[in-house]
Amino acid sequence: MRILITAGPTREALDPVRYLSIRSSGRMGYALADAAVAGGHEVVLVSGPVSLPPVAGAEVVSVESARAMYEAVRDRLPGCAIAIFCAAVADYRPRNPADQKIKKIDGIMTLELERTEDILGSARSVFGFRGFLVGFAAETNEGRIHAREKLRRKGCDLLVSNDVSRPGTGFEALENEVCLHYADGREESLPRAVKTILAEEILRRIEALLPRHDDHGTALS
Numbered sequence: 777m778r779i780l781i782t783a784g785p786t787r788e789a790l791d792p793v794r795y796l797s798i799r800s801s802g803r804m805g806y807a808l809a810d811a812a813v814a815g816g817h818e819v820v821l822v823s824g825p826v827s828l829p830p831v832a833g834a835e836v837v838s839v840e841s842a843r844a845m846y847e848a849v850r851d852r853l854p855g856c857a858i859a860i861f862c863a864a865v866a867d868y869r870p871r872n873p874a875d876q877k878i879k880k881i882d883g884i885m886t887l888e889l890e891r892t893e894d895i896l897g898s899a900r901s902v903f904g905f906r907g908f909l910v911g912f913a914a915e916t917n918e919g920r921i922h923a924r925e926k927l928r929r930k931g932c933d934l935l936v937s938n939d940v941s942r943p944g945t946g947f948e949a950l951e952n953e954v955c956l957h958y959a960d961g962r963e964e965s966l967p968r969a970v971k972t973i974l975a976e977e978i979l980r981r982i983e984a985l986l987p988r989h990d991d992h993g994t995a996l997s
């Protein structure tokens with residue numbers, strides 16, 4: 777199957793030398809891409825700036841900003857059976873990025889920010905994606921309630937939530953502890969594990985929920 781995965785942070789330019797970004801190593805998304813390639817899938821990895829080696833066997837599309845990630849996803853989503861949105865996309869960008877380096881001033885500087893494109897939220901409503909849609913959620917409190925609400929609002933089949941306030945897991949960590957929220961109301965907590973193991977577990981569950989196809993794309997009963 778063709779699978780699109782977004783990974784890593786985005787960078788939103790303030791001027792030619794500064795940007796706003798999110799603490800994200802990209803490890804979870806890259807681990808999912810690795811697992812998907814190993815499982816024989818055709819993988820498109822749309823990645824923000826990370827310090828990880830490219831995933832062998834995947835088509836890697838490198839982007840910087842939320843807008844560039846949005847456009848890359850929009851252009852590559854058609855034909856995908858599964859889309860996994862793992863990227864830590866900045867929710868805001870500077871409204872008027874400067875062409876020249878901004879000079880420092882005395883006192884307080886105020887930045888005006890505007891919303892970025894909601895890529896996951898556009899998958900169904902704007903891009904018309906009909907495949908299996910997976911979102912991620914980084915929560916710090918009331919995780920369960922927010923996750924269920926996000927799953928419904930963005931039209932996901934599965935939402936993977938993790939509590940980023942716990943030490944040693946989540947953003948930039950090697951390990952993670954996640955809860956899977958399914959569209960039918962089911963919930964499943966996976967034990968804490970390194971992201972490569974979690975990626976395999978998550979992918980196995982997605983595959984199990986999808987109709988099986990032979991090498992020619994014909995559905996198998």
Ligand code: CTP
Nearest residue numbers: 861862863865892893894895896911912913914
């Ligand atoms: N996401 C996205 N585009 C954005 C923001 C988020 O595609 N501009 C995706 C992420 O990749 C992730 C999911 O949306 O799969 C959840 O991100 P999050 O920022 O937690 O979602 P929000 O609905 O913006 O939640 P909150 O209100 O907590 O910020």
